[in-house]
Amino acid sequence: MxxxxxxxxxxxxxxxxxxxxxxxxxxxxxxxxxxxxxxxxxxxxxxxxxxxxxxxxxxxxxxxxxxxxxxxxxxxxxxxxxxxxxxxxxxxxxxxxxxxxxxxxxxxxxxxxxxxxxxxxxxxxxxxxxxxxxxxxxxxxxxxxxxxxxxxxxxxxxxxKIDNSSIETVFVKNIERPLGETRYSQEIKYATAVFTGESLETDSLTYPILSVTAYPRVPFNQPQVNALFGNIAQYFNTQDINDLHAIVLADTEPVINNDGSFTFRVLGVPRLPxxxxxxxxxxxxxxxxxxxxxxxxxxxxxxxxxxxxxxxxxxxxxxxxxxxxxxxxxxxxxxxxxxxxxxxxxxxxxxxxxxxxxxxxxxxxxxx
Structure with a gap:
């Protein structure tokens, strides 16, 4: 649907x-x-x-x-x-x-x-x-x-609540803000999240897939990015259901870009506005x-x-x-x-x- x-x-x-x-x-x-x-x-x-x-x-x-x-x-x-x-x-x-x-x-x-x-x-x-x-x-x-x-x-x-509807909403700022403004602000200057055009269908919900790009304050190598990403994934995935806005899939890996940022994909959690x-x-x-x-x-x-x-x-x-x-x-x-x-x-x-x-x-x- x-x-x-x-x-x-x-x-x-x-x-x-x-x-x-x-x-x-x-x-x-x-x-x-x-x-x-x-x-x-x-x-x-x-x-x-x-x-x-x-x-x-x-x-x-x-x-x-x-x-x-x-x-x-x-x-x-x-x-x-x-x-x-x-x-x-x-x-x-x-x-x-x-x-x-x-x-x-x-x-x-x-x-x-x-x-x-x-x-x-x-x-x-x-x-x-x-x-x-x-x-x-x-x-x-x-x-x-x-x-x-x-x-x-x-x-x-x-x-x-979390739900698919005719006007379901993904609150993108609640995905970006913990990375660049609050929880990980010492490591990350800012982050952006954009819709990829893809979705993942489950038995209960259809999740839009977003691409998240984080811009570190200093250059990170791959092991450092992997370690930080592991913390980020655990943070998002252990949120209470009332605060859940993104889900990081287990097989997702971060990719370092040419400008030093790194990108990963998440499932955006659709909610009723x-x-x-x-x-x-x-x-x-x-x-x-x-x-x-x-x-x-x-x-x-x-x-x-x-x-x-x-x-x-x-x-x-x-x-x-x-x-x-x-x-x-x-x-x-x-x-x-x-x-x-x-x-x-x-x-x-x-x-x-x-x-x-x-x-x-x-x-x-x-x-x-």
Whole structure:
């Protein structure tokens, strides 16, 4: 069977005057910027003082980053971070969890909502203000989620399980990077991997064959290349199945080229590009939420849009996790992984919010 294989080899960022601006960071920031502009538009439309947007952005950014980081550390890797607590602060090292961000945003909007109580009458003003803010915030969060998951795609991370599909993906950077940037960077300057046009068919999978060329920092003779290649082959072939991106066959031998580099062949491991599935789903959810906000009385039903967001986002997250590679070792053997267990209560909360959402109207506004 023929498959459309995506050989994803995008750089992780843009080099600007010796500084690398990572695509993930750029897309993450873009999600906030567009969300900020959309919230300003909503505030103007509904007569809310746009000066309140300054503190809103502060609450939202801090809650997202802190909550997502703590969520990852506590939910996914507490065994490690409990022994290395200072590394929790190293956000730039990666490790963010959307469930943690969701919880933190709810808490943050409770405190931010106090600034909007003057726009509500009757009892439970703080609750009304919090839900009003969340109803509008989640529209922008869905859009940001689209950008963030696309950033994960650019980073070749949070990918799917090994599988042949109509859009199977070989994450080439995860083959090249250990050679020239991380594990073997002292011996190798950089490496490239290109598709040979050949494939190997097994009973369960069809593997595309790639030619990998490594460029040593100093000239190597054949025995040195053979020894290094033996280590490289062992490294690739002993990876956990969730981190496996290349397989070196037992009869493969490295060939030294005229320029001092050496070349060997590997089987590229095809995976599902679940980052794109999620990015597309969150963009669709953004359009759904925005359409609900603009039409009918859904925007006036306090908590309805927030509940819809929880049901759609974390309901989809529950389903897509069946197709994603596990993020941590402890998830192996679990009938449901951590992302799914954390999604269940959020979906249930969302259903309750939708069922019991009550109409509420703003007062003391200057609508435009």
């Amino acid at each position: 023929n498959y459309l294989t995506i050989f994803w080899d995008a750089d992780f960022g843009l080099d600007i005057f010796g500084f690398t601006l990572r695509w993930y960071s750029l897309l993450f920031a873009m999600g906030f910027v567009l969300g900020y502009q959309l919230m300003i538009r909503i505030y103007k439309k509904e007569g809310i003082d746009i000066k309140l947007m300054d503190s809103f952005l502060t609450y939202a950014v801090i809650a997202t980053i802190v909550g997502a980081r703590l969520g990852h550390c506590f939910f996914y890797d507490w065994e490690y971070y409990s022994q290395h607590p200072l590394e929790i602060l190293q956000v730039w090292q990666g490790g963010l969890a959307s469930h943690g961000a969701a919880i933190a945003l709810i808490i943050a909007m409770y405190f931010y909502g106090k600034k909007l109580t003057k726009y509500f009458s009757g009892e439970q003003k703080e609750r009304k203000a919090m839900l009003y803010t969340l109803d509008r915030l989640v529209i922008t969060v869905a859009l940001a989620g689209c950008f963030i998951r696309f950033g994960n795609w650019m980073n070749s991370e949070i990918y799917g 679940t980052q794109l599935f999620e990015s597309g789903a969150y963009l669709l959810i953004f359009f759904i939420l925005y359409a609900l906000y603009r039409k009918g009385n859904f925007a006036l039903r306090n908590g309805f849009l927030f509940g819809t967001f929880l049901v759609l986002v974390f309901g989809f997250r529950f389903v897509v996790e069946f197709f994603k590679a596990n993020q941590t070792a402890f998830e192996e053997g679990m009938s449901l992984n951590m992302g799914q267990w954390l999604s269940i209560p959020l979906v249930l909360i969302g259903l309750v919010m939708m069922a019991f959402a009550k109409p509420v109207e703003l007062t003391n506004t200057e609508k435009k």
